[in-house]
Amino acid sequence: MNDNVRRAFANGKAFIPFVTAGDPDLETTERLVYAMEEAGADLIELGIPFSDPTAEGPVIQAANERALSGGVTTDMIFDMVVRIRKKTDVPMVFMTYANVVYAYGNEAVRASARKGDPALLSKSGSGNDAEASGVKANLSADDKKAVTGGTRRFMEKMRQVGMDGLILPDVPFEEKGEFAGIAAENGLDFISLIAPTSHERIADIAKDAQGFVYCVSSLGVTGMRDTITTDIGAMVRLVKEAQDIPAAVGFGISNPAQARKMASQSDGVIVGSAIVRMIAEHGRDAAAPVAEYVRSMKDAVRDL
Amino acid sequence: MYQQPNEKGRYGIHGGQYMPETLMNAVIELEEAYDHYKKDEAFNTELAALYRDYAGRPSNLYFAKRMTDDLGGAKVYLKREDLNHTGAHKVNNCLGQVLLAKKMGKTRVIAETGAGQHGVATATVAALFGMECEIFMGAKDMERQALNVYRMRLLGAKVHPVESGTATLKDAVSDTLREWTNRIADTHYVLGSVMGPHPFPMIVRDFQAVISREAREQILEAEGRLPDAVLACVGGGSNAIGSFYHFIDDGEVRLIGCEAAGRGVDTAETAATIATGKLGIFHGMKSYFCQDEYGQIAPVYSISAGLDYPGVGPEHAALYDSGRAEYVAVTDEEAVEAFEYLSRTEGIIPAIESAHAVAYARKLVPTMKKDQIVVVTVSGRGDKDVAAIARYRGEDLHE
Numbered sequence: 001m002n003d004n005v006r007r008a009f010a011n012g013k014a015f016i017p018f019v020t021a022g023d024p025d026l027e028t029t030e031r032l033v034y035a036m037e038e039a040g041a042d043l044i045e046l047g048i049p050f051s052d053p054t055a056e057g058p059v060i061q062a063a064n065e066r067a068l069s070g071g072v073t074t075d076m077i078f079d080m081v082v083r084i085r086k087k088t089d090v091p092m093v094f095m096t097y098a099n100v101v102y103a104y105g106n107e108a109v110r111a112s113a114r115k116g117d118p119a120l121l122s123k124s125g126s127g128n129d130a131e132a133s134g135v136k137a138n139l140s141a142d143d144k145k146a147v148t149g150g151t152r153r154f155m156e157k158m159r160q161v162g163m164d165g166l167i168l169p170d171v172p173f174e175e176k177g178e179f180a181g182i183a184a185e186n187g188l189d190f191i192s193l194i195a196p197t198s199h200e201r202i203a204d205i206a207k208d209a210q211g212f213v214y215c216v217s218s219l220g221v222t223g224m225r226d227t228i229t230t231d232i233g234a235m236v237r238l239v240k241e242a243q244d245i246p247a248a249v250g251f252g253i254s255n256p257a258q259a260r261k262m263a264s265q266s267d268g269v270i271v272g273s274a275i276v277r278m279i280a281e282h283g284r285d286a287a288a289p290v291a292e293y294v295r296s297m298k299d300a301v302r303d304l
Numbered sequence: 305m306y307q308q309p310n311e312k313g314r315y316g317i318h319g320g321q322y323m324p325e326t327l328m329n330a331v332i333e334l335e336e337a338y339d340h341y342k343k344d345e346a347f348n349t350e351l352a353a354l355y356r357d358y359a360g361r362p363s364n365l366y367f368a369k370r371m372t373d374d375l376g377g378a379k380v381y382l383k384r385e386d387l388n389h390t391g392a393h394k395v396n397n398c399l400g401q402v403l404l405a406k407k408m409g410k411t412r413v414i415a416e417t418g419a420g421q422h423g424v425a426t427a428t429v430a431a432l433f434g435m436e437c438e439i440f441m442g443a444k445d446m447e448r449q450a451l452n453v454y455r456m457r458l459l460g461a462k463v464h465p466v467e468s469g470t471a472t473l474k475d476a477v478s479d480t481l482r483e484w485t486n487r488i489a490d491t492h493y494v495l496g497s498v499m500g501p502h503p504f505p506m507i508v509r510d511f512q513a514v515i516s517r518e519a520r521e522q523i524l525e526a527e528g529r530l531p532d533a534v535l536a537c538v539g540g541g542s543n544a545i546g547s548f549y550h551f552i553d554d555g556e557v558r559l560i561g562c563e564a565a566g567r568g569v570d571t572a573e574t575a576a577t578i579a580t581g582k583l584g585i586f587h588g589m590k591s592y593f594c595q596d597e598y599g600q601i602a603p604v605y606s607i608s609a610g611l612d613y614p615g616v617g618p619e620h621a622a623l624y625d626s627g628r629a630e631y632v633a634v635t636d637e638e639a640v641e642a643f644e645y646l647s648r649t650e651g652i653i654p655a656i657e658s659a660h661a662v663a664y665a666r667k668l669v670p671t672m673k674k675d676q677i678v679v680v681t682v683s684g685r686g687d688k689d690v691a692a693i694a695r696y697r698g699e700d701l702h703e
Contacts, residue, residue: 050599052474055485068600099586100600102585102599103584103599150599170585173325195324196326197327199329221485
């Protein structure tokens with residue numbers, strides 16, 4: 001387990017804010033990180049924007065679009081983390097989508113020149129030996145490197161700049177192997193999620209989890225909700241039976257009362273859309289109101 | 305014997321289940337139900353009856369004599385999926401999936417649609433089975449395909465405009481996935497192509513494989529031998545995999561998928577994924593995707609809304625890797641010429657999607673010998689495209 005992630009759960013119940021990096025620009029994101037840490041954030045989730053964030057509701061989708069249309073790239077976000085790490089060691093994890101990691105720096109755009117190449121006609125491989133033989137006939141050496149190169153480059157870069165962990169909501173337990181192994185090699189926690197539909201899956205997921213378990217509070221995508229009906233306490237108990245690991249609750253939490261209720265049954269709360277909505281409203285001046293909000297949320301959960 | 309995917313839902317390195325945890329039990333439940341019903345005699349009898357009595361299967365394998373004479377090479381046969389009820393191959397998959405959903409106790413189906421063909425087919429079958437139906441469609445596509453939007457509503461479906469991202473097919477898929485995470489217990493997502501997380505690429509392929517099962521028998525009946533090449537258009541790739549599947553073990557049969565090059569594979573306005581994409585993970589699967597150097601999914605373009613998708617099904621990606629299938633890129637201009645060509649030569653107006661396969665046949669057939677045989681799948685009929693082709697040719701038609 002990454003020591004910095006462990007530290008996030010050492011100050012009473014944790015408050016974990018999420019912001020989309022580059023929304024509305026990276027200077028604002030950097031200021032927000034300092035302001036949120038100062039206001040009591042225990043761990044900060046930095047979203048790397050993705051063109052098609054399928055787990056997000058409208059508020060964070062819009063933040064992704066604002067960041068990307070502002071020209072933000074993964075490399076610019078890594079550079080920002082370098083600047084942040086000169087000033088603070090606040091625990092930080094990335095939250096993004098599998099392709100941002102998997103495709104990172106994979107330059108090899110595949111040649112179209114092979115189309116209709118008569119040389120291909122003699123090949124009649126049945127392709128039925130799957131992973132064992134890996135990549136075959138039509139893939140060049142560059143393509144082969146691309147198979148795992150991006151993930152490795154991304155994780156090494158994360159380690160170099162001083163990130164602590166990674167959340168990929170489109171990578172479930174069944175597919176985590178190709179990411180979690182390389183993350184562990186780089187001292188990064190690959191954070192697992194459980195959902196209200198996970199049921200019997202929770203034991204396996206939690207047993208193998210690193211850092212903390214992200215408990216998705218509700219069905220659907222990210223976004224503020226009036227009520228959360230899932231029995232969070234029961235989910236958290238199943239986690240703890242499998243492994244003594246912190247469990248934090250996210251999706252739908254926006255106010256101190258909800259945060260208190262969720263934190264009383266877990267080790268902390270994660271808030272994204274409510275903060276991102278404030279950033280949408282206040283733009284470059286968001287640091288002060290967001291800090292005030294983070295303070296009120298941390299105050300609500302600290303002493304539970 | 306060709307046998308894909310493996311038990312992990314992999315086709316070579318492609319495929320898999322890159323899904324939010326919230327949906328994992330839903331896809332596992334689907335896989336278990338499908339494993340059960342695909343061996344269930346009553347299910348298969350019911351589906352066969354629907355194919356025959358409702359969809360009008362088997363679809364004809366038609367010898368295109370005038371096209372053959374005109375091109376002066378191999379004999380051309382057309383597999384007429386355009387003659388199916390609802391006018392395209394999409395109904396093969398919808399009948400199978402909605403019947404499966406019904407057996408699973410689901411009462412509501414949701415689906416994405418690009419041009420509207422899959423949405424219409426889903427709405428049609430939902431009406432037939434008395435199920436609730438909601439379709440997600442890019443707001444831009446709704447404007448371009450107003451007639452299909454009305455058709456879906458006529459069939460009792462609710463159509464949701466998707467405003468996010470590029471407001472086209474990929475965004476419709478994303479929003480349908482989002483809706484599914486929101487309401488799972490009574491809802492089945494009728495994915496329209498051989499894409500998404502396992503088991504969808506396998507289920508959709510199996511239901512579309514009826515195309516090559518019939519075509520193989522039909523060509524053996526007509527010619528006493530297998531064809532030398534099978535051609536089909538590829539967006540996500542469902543009609544192509546359906547056309548290829550029962551020929552995969554016949555190494556001498558060339559399998560050729562025709563992608564949409566849009567304005568050309570050397571331009572940014574293309575949807576030819578295998579020609580221009582690279583390995584990635586998106587919409588539940590590992591496969592090839594059009595994307596930038598940071599893995600952001602690229603906006604794609606084709607005159608054909610049905611091929612206007614930035615990825616390709618994982619089984620096609622694996623067939624490409626192994627060299628078993630070939631993939632070629634066909635431009636808008638070539639497709640439009642083929643659309644007009646087949647209309648005039650055979651009196652068959654093909655869907656603009658299918659016209660991509662016809663276009664490549666026009667190049668390939670003249671290079672082949674007269675005793676050779678080519679099967680071209682006409683995946684759908686082109687009535688829906690007439691106004692757009694007229695506009696492409698500078699005539700402003702209003703439907």
